[in-house]
Amino acid sequence: MKLDLEGPLASMKEQLSAYCEKKNIEDAIVVGIHTGGVWVAEQLMSVVPTNEALATLDITFYRDDFTMAGLNPKVNQTSLPAIEDRHVILVDDVLMSGRTIRAAMNEIFDFGRPASITLAILYDLGQHELPIAADIVGQRLTLNPDQRVKLVGPDPLSVSIMDTH
Template sequence: MIVNRLQIPSLLDTLEKQIKQTIVSRRLTDPLMIGIRTGGVWVAEKMHQRLAIKQPLGLLDISFYRDDFLQIGVNPNVKPSQLPSQIEGRNIILVDDVFYTGRTIRAALNEIFDYGRPKQVVLAVLIERDGKQIPISPDCVGISINLDAGQRIKLTGPDPLGIEIQSVDVAA
C-alpha cells in the first residue's frame, strides 16, 4: 500500500485512537511522551497536542546510541536530547515516525534507561514497515506496510507532514 499526503490525517487519527486505548488498558497515569528526532518528534508533537498530555514533550536524539555509530560517524546535525530529570518509575509513550528494523528503538531505549528505569514504555509509530531485525515491536501503529527491498519510506515535514517512498541501492 502506498501512503500519500491525504492519508496522513487518517493515520494520525488511527494512531491517536490506539494510544488512547493503550493508555486505558495499561493504566498509564500521567504519561511522559518522548519523540525521537526528527520525524518522531513531528508525530509526537501532534499526538501530544491531541491527547492533551500535561507533561512537556521530551525530545530524544539517539545519534550517539546507534549501533552503526562507528561505521557512519557523528551526524553533523546532532541536537541535544531534552528529557526531564525524573524518568525513574514513569510511564512513557515513545513515538517515532517509521518502525523498520527496530534498531532505532533499541538505541532510544538505551538512552532512556541511562536517565532512569521507567515503569513502562509504550511504543507508538505512525508507520510500521516490514524488515524487523531485532525482537522489538510497536504497541500502537497508524499503518503497517510492506515495501520492496530497494525502497525506503521517509516522513517529510513538519508542516504539512508527508510521506516519500525512495529508491535505495540494495547493495549498500
C-alpha cells in the same frame, strides 16, 4: 508516491487513547525521537493523559552503526524530564530494523528506570532485525528493498515513498 498521513495518525490517536485508558496510564511522558518521531509525537500529544511538555531524544551516539557509517551527524538535543517510575510513550515515524528503538531505549535507561515504555510508530515496515514490536501502529507497509519512507515536516507534515536506486 505520496502516502496518506491523516488515516494512520487518526488510527494512532484512537489506539493510544484506548491503550492509556486500558493500562491506567496517567501523566505519561511522551518522547519523540528526532526528527520524524518528534513531528509525529506533536500530533499525538492531544490524546495523551499528561501534564508534561513533549520530550525529545537524539539517539545519534547510541546507534550501533555510528562508528561504521563514517557519519558526520547533525546532533539534536535530548530533553527528558525525570523518568524514574514514570510511563514513557516512545514515538517514531518508521520502524524498520528496530535498531533505532533499541538505541532510544538504551538512552532512556541512562536517564533512569521508567515504569513502562510504550512504543508508538507511524509506519511499521515489518523488516525487524531485533525482537522489537510497536504497541501502537498507524499503518503497516510492505516496501520493495529499494524503497524508503520519507517524512517531511513539520509544517506541513507529509510522507512519501522514495526509491533509493
